[in-house]
Amino acid sequence: MNTTGTHEANLVILSILIAVFASFTALSLAGRVRVGQGWARRVWLAAASIALGGGIWSMHFVAMLAFRVPGMAMGYDLGLTLLSLAIAIGFTGAGFAALGRTGLSSRRIASAGLLMGLGVVAMHYVGMAAMRMPGTMHYDRLWVGISVLIAIGAATAALWFAARDQALGMRLGAAGLMGLAIAGMHYAGMHAAVITMDSATHAHMVTSGIGQTFLAVLIATITLLILAIALGAAWLERVFHKIARREARIALRLKIADVLRDYDTTAALDEIAALMGEHFGVSRTGFGQLLAEEDVFDYDICWTDGTAPPLLGRMPAADFGARIVAALNRGETVVVGDLFAADPRVDARSLETARTVDTRAILVVPFLREGRLRTIVYLNSRTTRDWHPDDVAFMEEIAERTRLVSERAAIAEQLRELNATLEARVEARTSELRAAQEALVQSQKMEAMGQLVAGLSHDFNNVLGAILASFDLIARRSGDAARVERLAGEGRQAAQRAANLIAQLLAFSRTQRLATQALDPALVIERLRPMLMRTLGPLITLDCHLADPAGEGWAVLADPTQLEMAVLNLAVNGRDAMPAGGALTIALHPYLAQGAADLADGRYVMVEVADTGAGMDEETLRRAMEPFFTTKPVGKGTGLGLAQIYGSMRQIGGAVRIDSAPGQGTTVRLFLPRTASAAQDDDTPAAPAGPGTSLARVLLVDDDPDLRRALAAALADHGHVVDVAADGPAALVLLERAQQAGEALPEVAAIDFAMPGMTGAELTAKLARHHPALRVVFMSGFADLAAIEAVAGPDAQVLRKPFATEQLISAVARA
Structure with a gap:
C-alpha cells in the first residue's frame, strides 16, 4: 500500500532556522576565507565548509526526524547517515575551495555551484536511503528534478554571495534566501518520496531509544551551538583583522613618509x-x-x-x-x-x-x-x-x-x-612684463581719454575757429599794420591754446617708462584743472586747496604723467559716483610717517581726493584695488584704475589709502615722498634769441613742406644760411654733394624725429658716423623722449611740435 507521511510543524520551523543560521554563518566565514592568507585561509575554508555542509546536513536530519508515517516505526542506518554528513561537508568544501582559487569568475562560480549543488543532492538522497522502515520507497522524477535545480541554485547563490564582502544587512538577507532555498530543496525531495508499506523486518534498522522530537532538538541545539561558536570566532577575527589592517596602514603611511623624506x-x-x-x-x-x-x-x-x-x-x-x-x-x-x-x-x-x-x-x-x-x-x-x-x-x-x-x-x-635657457627666458619674461605694465597704463589712459574727447574736441574746434578768423581778418586788413599786428597776436594766442591742448593729450596718452623726478604736485594739479573741470561737467563743483601753509612748497619725487593720470582717474571715479551732482575736493597736506605698515618712516605730501558720492560698502572697499575688479557696468570701466594707481605709488615709495562708507562718499589719499626742491614747469616756451646770437649754416630736414618752408624762412630772416631736405636720404645726398664740391658743410641739423622711409634716429646715426661735428636739434610731435634719448642721449635738444620760431632759433644757437 502506497502512503505519504506528514511533518511535525515545530521541527519543520526548527530545520528552516538551522538552514538560515548555517547560511549566515557560512557567508561570514567565507568572507574570512577571501581575506585570509596562508594557514589562516585554510582554517577558515574548513570552518566555512563545516558550517554550511554540516548545517545543511543538520537541517536535513532534523527535517527527516520531523517526518511521520502513521503506524510505521522508523530508524536510520548509522553508516549511511555519517556518509551523508561527509558528502555535505566534502562537496561544500570543494565549492568554497574552487571559489577561493578562482575569485569572482562567473563561469567558475557556476561550475562550483553545480559541484556543491550536486553534493547537496547526493547528501539528501543518501540520507533518505539511510532511513529504515517496514516498507519500500521510490521517487517522483519531476519532484526529484525540482529538488536538484533548487539545490544547484541555492549552492550557486551561496558561492556568489560568499565571493563578496557583504555588509551585515546584505548577509542577513542573503542568508534568509539561501536558508529557505536549502529547506525548499529538502522538502521538495521529501515530496518526491512515495512509500510502500510491507511487513518485512529490517535487521539493520537502528532506533534511538529516545523520541524523534527530542533527538531533533538535541541535534539542532548542538548544531546551533557549533554555528554560534564559529560565527563568534569569525566576528572576533574580523575585528582583529580590522585592527591589524589599520595598524598595517598606519605603519605603511609612516614608512612612506620616511621614504619621501630620506x-x-x-x-x-x-x-x-x-x-x-x-x-x-x-x-x-x-x-x-x-x-x-x-x-x-x-x-x-x-x-x-x-x-x-x-x-x-x-x-x-x-x-x-x-x-x-x-x-x-x-x-x-x-x-x-x-x-x-x-x-x-x-x-x-x-x-x-x-x-x-x-x-x-x-x-x-x-x-x-x-x-x-x-x-x-x-x-x-x-x-x-x-x-x-x-x-x-x-x-x-x-x-x-x-x-x-x-x-x-x-x-x-x-x-x-629652464636653467639652461634661464637668461633668455628671464629677458623674454621681463620684456613681456614691461612691466605689460605699459599696456596697462596705456589702457587706463585711453579709457579716461575716451571720456575727455568730446569736451576737448569742442575746445579745439573753438581754437581753430579763432585761428582761422584771425588769419582771415589779417588778409582783409593787410594795409592796417597796427590791426594786423593785433590780429596776429590773437591768432598766435589761439594757436598756443591749441598746442597746450595737444600737449595735455600727449602727456596723458603717450606710452613711456615710469620716470620719477622732483616736481611740485600743486603745479601739476593746477595745470590739470581745466581738463578736470571739463571731465566733471557742470553738475559737480571742483574745489582745490593746493597752497602750502608752511610756505615751503610741495616738492616730491614722482612721475608727472602718472600723477596726472592718478588724479584724473580719481576725478572720473568721483564723477561716476555722483550722477546727480556733488562736490569733488582736491587738497594737499604734509604727512609724517612713523611706524606705518605701508610707508617707510619719513616726510610725505598727501594728495587727498574726496567726493560726496554714494560711497562703497565693506566688500567693495576691500577689493577696490584688485586688478579688473569694477562695479561699473560692462563697457564703462576696466577695473584697472585704482590698481594702476596703487602700483605706481608703490614704485615711487609711496602708498594709497581709501576711506569710504555707503552714503558718506569716498576719500582717496596718495602719499608722495618729499624731496628737497622741485623742478620748474618745463612747458613754458624758451625766450627768443637776442641780438648778437651767432649765425650758422643749418640743415633743416622735415617731411612736411608747409612747415619746412615756414621754418626755413624764419631761420633765414634771423640771418642763418639754410639748406633744406624733405627726408633723410635727400639730406645725405645734399651733404655728400657739398663735401665733394668743397662747399661749407652745415654746423647744425634740425631734424624731424618721425619721417617716412628713414627716421630721424636712423639719419642721426648715419650723420654721427660720417659728420661727427654736426650738432643735432630734434623736432617731434610725438615727444617720445625714451626713443630720442636712446639715440642722442639725455642731453639732446628736443623741440615738441608745435613750437614758436624763437624756440628753434634759440636751440640752434645753443647747439
Whole structure:
C-alpha cells in the first residue's frame, strides 16, 4: 500500500532556522576565507565548509526526524547517515575551495555551484536511503528534478554571495534566501518520496531509544551551538583583522613618509612600489609617466612578486583601451575586478594588453597636472579580484602622498631645461612684463581719454575757429599794420591754446617708462584743472586747496604723467559716483610717517581726493584695488584704475589709502615722498634769441613742406644760411654733394624725429658716423623722449611740435 507521511510543524520551523543560521554563518566565514592568507585561509575554508555542509546536513536530519508515517516505526542506518554528513561537508568544501582559487569568475562560480549543488543532492538522497522502515520507497522524477535545480541554485547563490564582502544587512538577507532555498530543496525531495508499506523486518534498522522530537532538538541545539561558536570566532577575527589592517596602514603611511623624506626620486618610487605591492598582496605595482607629445606611457618603476613579468619601457596609451584612457584623462580612478568579464570599459585592445602582460584585475590612480594626465600609479593582479572600496580609497590616499615624488623627476628635468635657457627666458619674461605694465597704463589712459574727447574736441574746434578768423581778418586788413599786428597776436594766442591742448593729450596718452623726478604736485594739479573741470561737467563743483601753509612748497619725487593720470582717474571715479551732482575736493597736506605698515618712516605730501558720492560698502572697499575688479557696468570701466594707481605709488615709495562708507562718499589719499626742491614747469616756451646770437649754416630736414618752408624762412630772416631736405636720404645726398664740391658743410641739423622711409634716429646715426661735428636739434610731435634719448642721449635738444620760431632759433644757437 502506497502512503505519504506528514511533518511535525515545530521541527519543520526548527530545520528552516538551522538552514538560515548555517547560511549566515557560512557567508561570514567565507568572507574570512577571501581575506585570509596562508594557514589562516585554510582554517577558515574548513570552518566555512563545516558550517554550511554540516548545517545543511543538520537541517536535513532534523527535517527527516520531523517526518511521520502513521503506524510505521522508523530508524536510520548509522553508516549511511555519517556518509551523508561527509558528502555535505566534502562537496561544500570543494565549492568554497574552487571559489577561493578562482575569485569572482562567473563561469567558475557556476561550475562550483553545480559541484556543491550536486553534493547537496547526493547528501539528501543518501540520507533518505539511510532511513529504515517496514516498507519500500521510490521517487517522483519531476519532484526529484525540482529538488536538484533548487539545490544547484541555492549552492550557486551561496558561492556568489560568499565571493563578496557583504555588509551585515546584505548577509542577513542573503542568508534568509539561501536558508529557505536549502529547506525548499529538502522538502521538495521529501515530496518526491512515495512509500510502500510491507511487513518485512529490517535487521539493520537502528532506533534511538529516545523520541524523534527530542533527538531533533538535541541535534539542532548542538548544531546551533557549533554555528554560534564559529560565527563568534569569525566576528572576533574580523575585528582583529580590522585592527591589524589599520595598524598595517598606519605603519605603511609612516614608512612612506620616511621614504619621501630620506630617499632620492628613483629609490623612493622603487621602495614605495614594493611597499604597496606587499601591502595589497598583488602581483605587480608601479608608476608610469605619460609622454603627451608621443601619447605613450613610460613605465620606469615596477615591482613584482615574482609571478608576473615586470612592466618596463614604453607602451602606447591606447593599449589601455579608449574608454579606460578617457576615464584616466578625466582624473577618475579605474577599478576593474575581472578584465575578461563583461565590462563596458574594457574593449578588445584592453583584453589584448591584459593577456600580453598577464593581468586579470587592475586598479589605476591617475595624477593630473594643469588639467592634463601626467602620471599613473597602478596595482595589477594575475587573478580576478573584488576590489573593496576601502582598498580603493587607501590606494588613492597613498597615491596622493607620492604625487610630488612621482613628479619630482619630471619637475627636475623641467628645472634643468629652464636653467639652461634661464637668461633668455628671464629677458623674454621681463620684456613681456614691461612691466605689460605699459599696456596697462596705456589702457587706463585711453579709457579716461575716451571720456575727455568730446569736451576737448569742442575746445579745439573753438581754437581753430579763432585761428582761422584771425588769419582771415589779417588778409582783409593787410594795409592796417597796427590791426594786423593785433590780429596776429590773437591768432598766435589761439594757436598756443591749441598746442597746450595737444600737449595735455600727449602727456596723458603717450606710452613711456615710469620716470620719477622732483616736481611740485600743486603745479601739476593746477595745470590739470581745466581738463578736470571739463571731465566733471557742470553738475559737480571742483574745489582745490593746493597752497602750502608752511610756505615751503610741495616738492616730491614722482612721475608727472602718472600723477596726472592718478588724479584724473580719481576725478572720473568721483564723477561716476555722483550722477546727480556733488562736490569733488582736491587738497594737499604734509604727512609724517612713523611706524606705518605701508610707508617707510619719513616726510610725505598727501594728495587727498574726496567726493560726496554714494560711497562703497565693506566688500567693495576691500577689493577696490584688485586688478579688473569694477562695479561699473560692462563697457564703462576696466577695473584697472585704482590698481594702476596703487602700483605706481608703490614704485615711487609711496602708498594709497581709501576711506569710504555707503552714503558718506569716498576719500582717496596718495602719499608722495618729499624731496628737497622741485623742478620748474618745463612747458613754458624758451625766450627768443637776442641780438648778437651767432649765425650758422643749418640743415633743416622735415617731411612736411608747409612747415619746412615756414621754418626755413624764419631761420633765414634771423640771418642763418639754410639748406633744406624733405627726408633723410635727400639730406645725405645734399651733404655728400657739398663735401665733394668743397662747399661749407652745415654746423647744425634740425631734424624731424618721425619721417617716412628713414627716421630721424636712423639719419642721426648715419650723420654721427660720417659728420661727427654736426650738432643735432630734434623736432617731434610725438615727444617720445625714451626713443630720442636712446639715440642722442639725455642731453639732446628736443623741440615738441608745435613750437614758436624763437624756440628753434634759440636751440640752434645753443647747439
